[in-house]
Amino acid sequence: MAKSSTMVHVRMDTELKRRATDALAAMGLTTSDAVRLLFHRIVAEQAFPVELKVPNAETRQAMAEVDEMVKDRSGRTMTTDELFAELDEASAS
Numbered sequence: 001m002a003k004s005s006t007m008v009h010v011r012m013d014t015e016l017k018r019r020a021t022d023a024l025a026a027m028g029l030t031t032s033d034a035v036r037l038l039f040h041r042i043v044a045e046q047a048f049p050v051e052l053k054v055p056n057a058e059t060r061q062a063m064a065e066v067d068e069m070v071k072d073r074s075g076r077t078m079t080t081d082e083l084f085a086e087l088d089e090a091s092a093s
Contacts, residue, residue: 008035017031020034
């Protein structure tokens, strides 16, 4: 008796897909091969095969700050000179 199969549909950025597909092709793999390998590793290891971490409080705060800047279309600096001056000041302290 033949095994049944199912489809997995994933939405992603077009450029990301193209770059990943090119990299996989260089390894002799298709996108489907890569997804099957990922799922086999998840089953075998009972874990995601790439280390994932919960961001710490400082990282979560920075992420929230960026989200707010994107939402408000604002930033702490307006020019690259201001950005580098701020970075120089931060590294000096």
